[in-house]
Amino acid sequence: xxxxxxxxxxVSVSEGALVLLRCNYSSSVPxxxxxxxxxxxxxxxxxxxxxxxxxxxKGINGFEAEFKKSxxxxxxxxxxxxxxxxxxxxxxxxxxxxxxxxxxxxxQGTTLQVKP
Amino acid sequence: DVKVTQSSRYLVKxxxxxxxxxxxxDMDHENMFWYRQDPGLGLRLIYFSYDVxxxxxxxxxxxxxxxxxxxxxxxxxxxxxxxxxxxxxxxxSSPHTGTTEAFFGQGTRLTVV
Numbered sequence: 001x002x003x004x005x006x007x008x009x010x011v012s013v014s015e016g017a018l019v020l021l022r023c024n025y026s027s028s029v030p031x032x033x034x035x036x037x038x039x040x041x042x043x044x045x046x047x048x049x050x051x052x053x054x055x056x057x058k059g060i061n062g063f064e065a066e067f068k069k070s071x072x073x074x075x076x077x078x079x080x081x082x083x084x085x086x087x088x089x090x091x092x093x094x095x096x097x098x099x100x101x102x103x104x105x106x107x108q109g110t111t112l113q114v115k116p
Numbered sequence: 117d118v119k120v121t122q123s124s125r126y127l128v129k130x131x132x133x134x135x136x137x138x139x140x141x142d143m144d145h146e147n148m149f150w151y152r153q154d155p156g157l158g159l160r161l162i163y164f165s166y167d168v169x170x171x172x173x174x175x176x177x178x179x180x181x182x183x184x185x186x187x188x189x190x191x192x193x194x195x196x197x198x199x200x201x202x203x204x205x206x207x208x209s210s211p212h213t214g215t216t217e218a219f220f221g222q223g224t225r226l227t228v229v
Contacts, residue, residue: 108158
């Protein structure tokens with residue numbers, strides 16, 4: 001079975017500061033990992049994904065996430081926050097094989113606030 | 117362009133009514149999902165279907181059922197709507213490969229009065 005824990009329901013940073021949103025996962029088989037972003041009154045859109053091709057996943061708007069198997073983590077980072085990054089961010093995990101059919105499980109979400 | 121379409125953006129229903137939420141995808145995806153989104157609780161999986169007529173319960177299936185008679189359509193049914201089912205409902209689809217992400221509909225905001 002898969003599960004996701006996002007540490008911190010709210011994160012506040014100043015414009016230009018480092019963004020770090022934490023995600024830890026649990027999976028009985030090699031996972032596929034995703035970060036989605038949801039802007040106010042909009043649907044979810046994919047930010048980036050890890051699918052075992054490379055441990056560092058690069059996404060849109062300068063976001064990155066590093067897959068660390070030993071720590072079961074997939075933290076999202078951005079070197080310099082912009083006001084437009086204010087949104088809700090969701091980490092998700094899925095798995096295939098060994099009886100897993102691709103069920104996609106999300107974390108609780110982290111709201112990012114960017115202060116001027 | 118990839119598309120997942122939910123039949124209604126906003127819906128108001130009365131307690132005890134049977135409610136149908138419809139979702140259609142045009143990408144020939146095998147997997148389809150229904151989530152509900154509530155503040156502070158993230159997206160919680162209600163039901164998941166990995167093929168026509170196949171389904172798995174998610175984390176919160178109580179009070180809901182689903183139907184997948186055709187590959188492109190996945191329906192969520194609230195057998196007897198209650199006020200605690202007031203929420204945002206999101207439908208998504210994905211293919212049977214892990215390398216491709218899930219695509220989401222715009223959501224249905226359901227209010228049960």
